[in-house]
Every structure is written in C-alpha cells, then in structure tokens.
Amino acid sequence: MLSGSGLALGLYALTSGPREGWASVSILATGLGGLALLAAFVVHELRTTDPLLDLRLFSNRLFRSCNLTLTFTFAAFLAVLFAVPLYLQQARGYSAWESGLTTFPEALGVLTASQLLSGRYYARVGPRRLILAGLLTLAVVAATLSTVDGTT
Numbered sequence: 001m002l003s004g005s006g007l008a009l010g011l012y013a014l015t016s017g018p019r020e021g022w023a024s025v026s027i028l029a030t031g032l033g034g035l036a037l038l039a040a041f042v043v044h045e046l047r048t049t050d051p052l053l054d055l056r057l058f059s060n061r062l063f064r065s066c067n068l069t070l071t072f073t074f075a076a077f078l079a080v081l082f083a084v085p086l087y088l089q090q091a092r093g094y095s096a097w098e099s100g101l102t103t104f105p106e107a108l109g110v111l112t113a114s115q116l117l118s119g120r121y122y123a124r125v126g127p128r129r130l131i132l133a134g135l136l137t138l139a140v141v142a143a144t145l146s147t148v149d150g151t152t
Contacts, residue, residue, distance in 0.1 A: 006037030
C-alpha cells in the first residue's frame with residue numbers, strides 16, 4: 001500500500017506539474033505526499049524481518065553498482081526509443097507508419113542480441129565481457145546519434 005500509493009502520487013505530481021504549475025498546492029501536496037509514503041515504505045522494509053523488497057541488498061557494492069549501471073543504460077536505451085521516432089515525425093515529417101517502419105529494425109536487433117547472442121555467449125565469455133560489450137555498443141550508438149541534425 002505504501003509503495004503503490006507513493007508511486008501513484010509521485011507520478012501524478014510529475015505528469016501534472018508542467019500543466020498546473022510546479023508551485024501549485026495540489027502538485028506540491030501530491031509530490032510531497034508521495035515522497036513521504038515512499039520514505040515510510042523504505043523505513044518499513046528496513047525494519048521488517050521478511051521484507052517485500054530487501055533494500056539491504058543495496059549495501060553490497062557489486063549489487064548497487066550493477067543496478068546503477070543498468071538504470072542509466074536502460075534510461076539511455078529508452079531515450080533512443082522515444083527520441084528517434086519523435087525526430088523522424090517532428091523534424092523529418094515522417095508519418096507514424098513511416099517512422100515505425102524505419103525504427104522497426106531496432107526491435108529486431110534488440111531481440112537478436114538479447115535472446116540469441118547473449119544466451120549463446122554467456123557461458124563462453126561470462127557476464128562481465130557481455131556487459132562491457134553492451135555498454136561499449138551503447139556508447140558508440142549514443143556518440144553516433146549525437147551527430148544527428150536536421151539534414152541527417
């Protein structure tokens with residue numbers, strides 16, 4: 001109840017803030033209420049003997065660093081999934097259909113890499129090399145996408 005309510009209030013504040021104004025009483029109340037409920041959730045989970053979400057795992061340096069890396073990696077990945085179709089439709093004038101057909105091969109690449117290649121090479125090269133290869137690939141793609149302009 002604490003996490004669900006806290007996340008719902010926080011999400012409402014973040015999505016309605018630009019429309020209603022960040023200094024609006026309703027936005028401040030729901031945002032602060034959501035943060036308070038999430039803080040109460042953290043306190044409850046740390047005190048419970050059998051927690052729903054074991055937050056003590058974040059005291060492990062390897063677990064914490066892997067989760068932070070994964071968070072930023074997926075943020076970059078999702079930004080590309082959002083920005084490329086938006087660029088194609090807004091800047092280049094593509095229809096939604098054309099934009100979808102243009103970006104569809106990305107889904108095939110993700111499917112191939114995540115299901116076929118990583119499963120095949122995991123036992124041979126181990127997780128660290130696979131993660132490093134994925135992060136390097138993401139860096140190359142991000143560097144390439146940074147050169148996109150109105151004439152690309």
